Structure formats: structure tokens, C-alpha cells
Amino acid sequence: MYFWVDEVLNVFVLGKPNPASLYPELKTINSISLDWFTGQLYWASSFARVICAGLSDGRGYIRILEKDLVPEQLIVFPAKKYLYWVNRGGKGLRTIETAGMDGSDRKVLAVVNMEEPTGLTLDHVASRLYWISAYKESIETVNVDGSGRHTFPKVFLEDDDPVGLAVFENSFFWANKLQLFRTSPHTTKEREVLLNASISAFLVLHQSQQPKKLKLVFSSGKRLYLLKVGFMGTAIERSLVQEHPRNIYLLDIDWKRNLIYWTDTQGHLFHSTGYLGDKQEIWTEHTVCSANVDIPTGNLYWLPCDRSAIQRTRLAGPDTHILYKTGSVILHLLLDWPRRLLYWVESGEPLKSMTLDGKSIQTVWRGTWTADTHVTLDLGSSSILWTTKGSGLQSLSLLKNRTYTLNETWSDGMIAAHEPYLLTLNRTALVLWNRRKPEPFSVSKEAYVQKMIILAENLEVPDPEVEGAAAPSPPPPPPPPPVLCTRSSVPCRDGLECISRGYLCDGKQDCGDGSDEENCSRFCNRPGVFQCLDGNKCIEEKYHCDGAQQCLDGSDELGCWKPVEDCSLRCDNKTRCIPKSWLCDGHPDCSDGKDEQGCSKFHGSYLEYFELHCSQFSLFVGVMFYKAAMNTELEDIGSLLLENMQGEVS
Known part of the structure; x- marks a missing residue:
């Protein structure tokens, strides 16, 4: 547009x-x-x-x-x-x-x-x-x-x-x-x-x-499709990116490592490298029916088909670990990787959360959801949206811990959300909505859509090195509730406070546990990061040559253009800086005209004064000065010049 x-x-x-x-x-x-x-x-x-x-x-x-x-x-x-x-x-x-x-x-x-x-x-x-x-x-x-x-x-x-x-x-x-x-x-x-x-x-x-474009991938039977959505729903492009010999069920996409996860009809877990790469099966003891990938680490968090446990699989091993087990049924599992938390709902139980290592289990919201509730996590606005027949479209802000009713008459089944977009599936119609109105941007006829993944590539990926768990120690006291950090901040390792990303590896301990100054060598050796010459600190590249010293040794401002004020005069209650070239130029720059006061006075050489002010006097003055100078000694020329100039100005 x-x-x-x-x-x-x-x-x-x-x-x-x-x-x-x-x-x-x-x-x-x-x-x-x-x-x-x-x-x-x-x-x-x-x-x-x-x-x-x-x-x-x-x-x-x-x-x-x-x-x-x-x-x-x-x-x-x-x-x-x-x-x-x-x-x-x-x-x-x-x-x-x-x-x-x-x-x-x-x-x-x-x-x-x-x-x-x-x-x-x-x-x-x-x-x-x-x-x-x-x-x-x-x-x-x-x-x-x-x-x-x-x-x-x-x-x-x-x-x-x-x-x-x-x-x-x-x-x-x-x-x-x-x-x-x-x-x-x-x-x-x-x-x-x-x-x-x-x-x-x-x-x-x-x-x-420019407003960020939206990329979506969905599965339909044997095929994977990619949708590219322009600003506010314009210029939607649809393309077939992968086709399989049998039906598949899309789970999630690790867009940072270019990996696609899905299961076959028997619940066996697979991944492929990119849309055209070879598939590889990932062995799990139980069949997989729901999974989410943690973008910073690549770990997979999933539910077995009996929905009795939350498990984590590290692909580097591979190694699978049970984080949480229940005798009930887990209806929904949501992974908030920017804020490093898992959310889930058990049948008849309130919404709960825990950290990605399976600790600090907390009750987040005491409302309950049923099996027919459509739930999705909006990473763009840090909120959970859901809809149930008869209750309309509702939202829970994870930052404010408040619920909102977005639309009281909402009846469509929701499958994905990313501010300001909503995606719903109504029979065979895939509808892209403007979440703020709400009204549809576009409608696409798609058969057998099972899962829709929004590639949140515009979100900043946290550094997993900063959040590493502490080494084993004697049993600690019960942990306090985890703090909820904004998207521009990161939690300290102990979970007691949040700090701005700009404080990571800045040479000062801002977290009480000092975790913001650990593993800084890996933090600095990344694109978009500038390391100070003394090696004690690194900053985001946008602060390099920004006119403000960030490095303790000042190396972030070396060799940079720095604006230096040429202040020959300060006026307007010392809020206005007047360069030398603006003084006595015939145009007042101070509101009280102070830069044009006292300009008839002369304290330099006659030649400098004449060069500075010659354009202000008429040809008549120059001619008269020339005629008079022919009959005047050299030492009297200056006095004659001033006399003629002052007479003409007056």
C-alpha cells in the first residue's frame, strides 16, 4: 500500500x-x-x-x-x-x-x-x-x-x-x-x-x-502450503511447498533451523530439513499427538496421545524427559518461547504455567475450559485467545493477567492468531480476520485443514545461554512465582526479576544472581552486536556511533562523527545555541535579537571588518572612501572608514 x-x-x-x-x-x-x-x-x-x-x-x-x-x-x-x-x-x-x-x-x-x-x-x-x-x-x-x-x-x-x-x-x-x-x-x-x-x-x-508480512504454513491431507500475507491482509500468495505419499499432521516449524515437524497417521514423529529436504523419524516411546518447538534451543515439547504428560525431547541427543505427569487429560499445551514459559489446561482444571525446565508450576487463571474450546496463543501480543459455543471470543493478557471479551457473538472455530490477525476454519473456508474489528480480510476455500502455523519471524529470539539453569545444589526452598517479563526484557536465571536486553553483558551485574554477565563470549560473537575493545562489555550494534558512550573505554564512539555545538552565543534563557557564522548576519536567530545587537562596534582589524560588512554598504560609501583615501595618510584610513560606515548605517 x-x-x-x-x-x-x-x-x-x-x-x-x-x-x-x-x-x-x-x-x-x-x-x-x-x-x-x-x-x-x-x-x-x-x-x-x-x-x-x-x-x-x-x-x-x-x-x-x-x-x-x-x-x-x-x-x-x-x-x-x-x-x-x-x-x-x-x-x-x-x-x-x-x-x-x-x-x-x-x-x-x-x-x-x-x-x-x-x-x-x-x-x-x-x-x-x-x-x-x-x-x-x-x-x-x-x-x-x-x-x-x-x-x-x-x-x-x-x-x-x-x-x-x-x-x-x-x-x-x-x-x-x-x-x-x-x-x-x-x-x-x-x-x-x-x-x-x-x-x-x-x-x-x-x-x-515497513509493516511486517505474515507467513503461514498449513497442512491439508498429504500437502503443505505456504501463505504470504501482505500488510493488513493485502496481496495473499499461496504456494504448495511439500507433498507426501500419505496424509500427515503438521505439528510445528522451527524457522530458525529450517526444520518441519509432523506425524503420520500412526502418530510417529518426523522432521525434514526445509520444504524439500529428506524426512527423518524421531524415536519416541509413545505416539505424539501435539508438539511445539522452542525456537531459541530447538527443543520439542509434546503430548503423548493419551495426553497424560508433558515431555521434552532434545534433538542433540536425542534425549526425552518427562516434565509433568497427571492422572487427568491435558486438553491444550501452549509454548510461549519469547517469555520462556509453558501453559497448559487439564480437564476441569485452571490454566497453569511452568518454566521450560519443568519447574515453578503456577496457577495463571482460574477459569476452566472444556474439550470443545478452541484455544490459541498469540505471541505477537502475549495473550491467549479462546472461543466456546455461546461465550464469544475472549482474550487473556499474559502481561496484565486480565481477561477481555473481544466479540460476544463469535461462532467460528479459531486455529491461529498473531496481532493484528486471526485465522479461523469454518467447514472448508479458511478465513483471515482483522482482529481489531473483527471482520474478514479474505476467505480461502481449503479442504481438510488440520493445523495452521504462523511463522513469528519478527519476534526477537532470546539467548538460551542467558537462561541456563544453575548447577545441582542442595534442595532449595519452594521457588517464588515466576515474574512476567515484557518482550523487550529477559528474566534473570533465578526468576526473581527482569532486566532490559540492553543490560546483558554490559560489564555490570544487574541481576541479583549475576546471570546477565555469564556466557558473554557467545553473546558478543553474534551479528548485530558490537564488542568493546577492552573485551569487558558488548552492546547492540544500534548503539555503536550513536553519540552516547556505552563502552567503559569509549571504543563504541571511536572514529564516529560526533555533533559538536559551535556556541559563540547562548540566548533564549540558555536554550538556544548560536554559531559564530550566525552572529551579526542581519537576521535575528534569538527571539530577543541578541545575536544582532552591538554589531556596529568593531574590535578587529580594519580589513576583517570591511570583509565582514562590505555587503551591507552602498557603492557610494566605497567610492567616497576611495576618493578620500587618495589624500589621506595610511594611519588615518581606519578612522575614515569607520566614520563613513557609521554615517551610512545611521
Whole structure:
């Protein structure tokens, strides 16, 4: 889907012949930005003096901000949940402002009265804003919190007239009406022409700033099919990826190791390498009827067909171990590998959980499910969804430990979920739903669908080395209830607390048991991780050269471009930094004009003063000075120059 504005908001969906207008009642929209986490749109109108947020399918919108507002050049930062824009106020006031994506916490980041800012853009990796100062012929930048103002001077020529700016992989991209250029921040005067064309607007697209596509695999009789679903249910592709001589029952897919698990009609367990690899049987003492793979370790957690036990098989051995045994019937087994927990329901019993080593058994929810209850785990939202005839569609948030009724009249049988999608099977119709409405995106006629697997490849895979169990010791006291960690954090080995992933192997013990600083050599030797030169710490690659020292030896900021403020004058209650080149340039940059005060005074050499101010005086002064100098001694030239200049200025 592509969105653009030409006074009204438009959308073009791949596969459809023509674009369509969204919210045609809204006129004179001048900028638009997409929340690539949720697919929600944000737009600004300086005519209506409002910033709005709306659904990308045209079902509705709300006003986010509309007080003291003339917004332009709106951009969103989904990771920080903030908006940024240029605001035009009265009496020539120009500011770069920010607010939360819900309109809260509004504040001014920079005053840009005389700069005529254009091309406001965001480097979401370094968390910095950039814009073009048309008056200064420069590129300006500031951190998203308003600190660290810096200028890249004299990037543009007088007749460049740039129309846009983007920052990507340590390069500036900008365009005039004839060409698209790339410039390095280190050598801003050198430019590379990328395209000769008439350009009115452009955008750098990157996978990290796009909504994630959904991949699903399902079994139907003897065959495995792969479905690829575009953003919000668009562009669904279906392909046959595997065919067997007899019927199979799909169990799970280890997409990290490219392994597919299934059973035959007798309950014998098999796996194959990829869709085209040879199959291999995995011996188990009992037949297998349900199984889930732990993506970080590759271990398989499964139920025998009598559903009396939860077992774990390590494929490296192979080695099978019983984690839990009951005299009842286990109806459902769910594996939450991002949070390292197993959930299960026994007949007539409440929902329970335990860690992946079979310890810390806890009651999670005291409701009960029956054998005909359809249950699925949504890893994307850390919630369990279920539906029973007569009870509608319900959800249990594992982070908040609260239940919600999503739809009171729901009657379809649910087989899989991943925010914002739901998959149901109604007779022979496989239906992909928008979970938020809910209403169907698409319907596909599929016969004998037995199991649907959603490949949650967009989720971060925990490091199993961090969570390793402690060595055997004397019997410990009963363990406390396991903490519930968010997706951006990991549990300490003792299960007593959670820490941010950024604290792993950072040289400091943040877990009480010190487990966050163990096995760091394996943690550091991975893609996307930078190891400090002293070897005592490693950090995520995104923090390398981000302007803030993370390594104790400072090696993460060595050889990096660092914005340094050129502050010849601080004004506006010391919140505004004025470079030397902006002083006495005839255009006030401070709100009180302090940078243009006292400019007639002179304390340097006559030649420097004349070079600095010659453009401000008429040819008449130059001619008069020349004529007078012909009859004046050298030591009197300076006095004559000042006398003529002051007379002309006054």
C-alpha cells in the first residue's frame, strides 16, 4: 500500500487498478506519515490547523492536536511513540515541535525563525531530526529530545532550491527539481548524482520501517502450503511447498533451523530439513499427538496421545524427559518461547504455567475450559485467545493477567492468531480476520485443514545461554512465582526479576544472581552486536556511533562523527545555541535579537571588518572612501572608514 497527498489523502493498493481517496471530506492536507508498527496514518493540515490520526482503510479518524497549531512536515517515530513537525506561528515564528502520538507531552525542540526549514526527516536509528535551512544553505540536526544541535554548513549552492531530505546509513539524500543527490556528512561539499529527473518528493524505504508480512504454513491431507500475507491482509500468495505419499499432521516449524515437524497417521514423529529436504523419524516411546518447538534451543515439547504428560525431547541427543505427569487429560499445551514459559489446561482444571525446565508450576487463571474450546496463543501480543459455543471470543493478557471479551457473538472455530490477525476454519473456508474489528480480510476455500502455523519471524529470539539453569545444589526452598517479563526484557536465571536486553553483558551485574554477565563470549560473537575493545562489555550494534558512550573505554564512539555545538552565543534563557557564522548576519536567530545587537562596534582589524560588512554598504560609501583615501595618510584610513560606515548605517 502506498499513501500520498495532493491536498487530499490518497492510497494505492497493489493489485488494484486505481488509487482511492481516503477521507475525501478533508481538504488541504500537506503532510502524511505512517506508523509502521500498527499501520495507522497520521497527517497534518496547516489550512485546518490540525494533526489527525486515522485508520488506513478509511473507517475513521480522530483529531490529535488543534490548539495554537499551523503544522507542516509531520513525521512519526513509532519506536518512541512521538510525533514531530514544523509549526508556523504568528509574527514569523517558526518552531520544531514534538508531542506523543496521542497528543500528550507537547513541547518545542528548536526555534527556527529565520531558517525557512524544509525536508524535516528522522534518523530513527540515531534518534536525530534533520532539516534543511534554506536561509543558511545548511543541514541542521538535533536529538529528538532537543539537545545536541549541530550545523552542517554550506551544503547547498544558492540556486539548488532543495525540495526534500532523507538520512540513511550515514548519508544525506536530497533533491532539487532536476536531480537526486547523495552527500556524506563528513564531506558535505562533495555530492553524487543518483538520478536525473524532475522530483517533487521522495522517500527512502527500508524494511525496518515497513509493516511486517505474515507467513503461514498449513497442512491439508498429504500437502503443505505456504501463505504470504501482505500488510493488513493485502496481496495473499499461496504456494504448495511439500507433498507426501500419505496424509500427515503438521505439528510445528522451527524457522530458525529450517526444520518441519509432523506425524503420520500412526502418530510417529518426523522432521525434514526445509520444504524439500529428506524426512527423518524421531524415536519416541509413545505416539505424539501435539508438539511445539522452542525456537531459541530447538527443543520439542509434546503430548503423548493419551495426553497424560508433558515431555521434552532434545534433538542433540536425542534425549526425552518427562516434565509433568497427571492422572487427568491435558486438553491444550501452549509454548510461549519469547517469555520462556509453558501453559497448559487439564480437564476441569485452571490454566497453569511452568518454566521450560519443568519447574515453578503456577496457577495463571482460574477459569476452566472444556474439550470443545478452541484455544490459541498469540505471541505477537502475549495473550491467549479462546472461543466456546455461546461465550464469544475472549482474550487473556499474559502481561496484565486480565481477561477481555473481544466479540460476544463469535461462532467460528479459531486455529491461529498473531496481532493484528486471526485465522479461523469454518467447514472448508479458511478465513483471515482483522482482529481489531473483527471482520474478514479474505476467505480461502481449503479442504481438510488440520493445523495452521504462523511463522513469528519478527519476534526477537532470546539467548538460551542467558537462561541456563544453575548447577545441582542442595534442595532449595519452594521457588517464588515466576515474574512476567515484557518482550523487550529477559528474566534473570533465578526468576526473581527482569532486566532490559540492553543490560546483558554490559560489564555490570544487574541481576541479583549475576546471570546477565555469564556466557558473554557467545553473546558478543553474534551479528548485530558490537564488542568493546577492552573485551569487558558488548552492546547492540544500534548503539555503536550513536553519540552516547556505552563502552567503559569509549571504543563504541571511536572514529564516529560526533555533533559538536559551535556556541559563540547562548540566548533564549540558555536554550538556544548560536554559531559564530550566525552572529551579526542581519537576521535575528534569538527571539530577543541578541545575536544582532552591538554589531556596529568593531574590535578587529580594519580589513576583517570591511570583509565582514562590505555587503551591507552602498557603492557610494566605497567610492567616497576611495576618493578620500587618495589624500589621506595610511594611519588615518581606519578612522575614515569607520566614520563613513557609521554615517551610512545611521
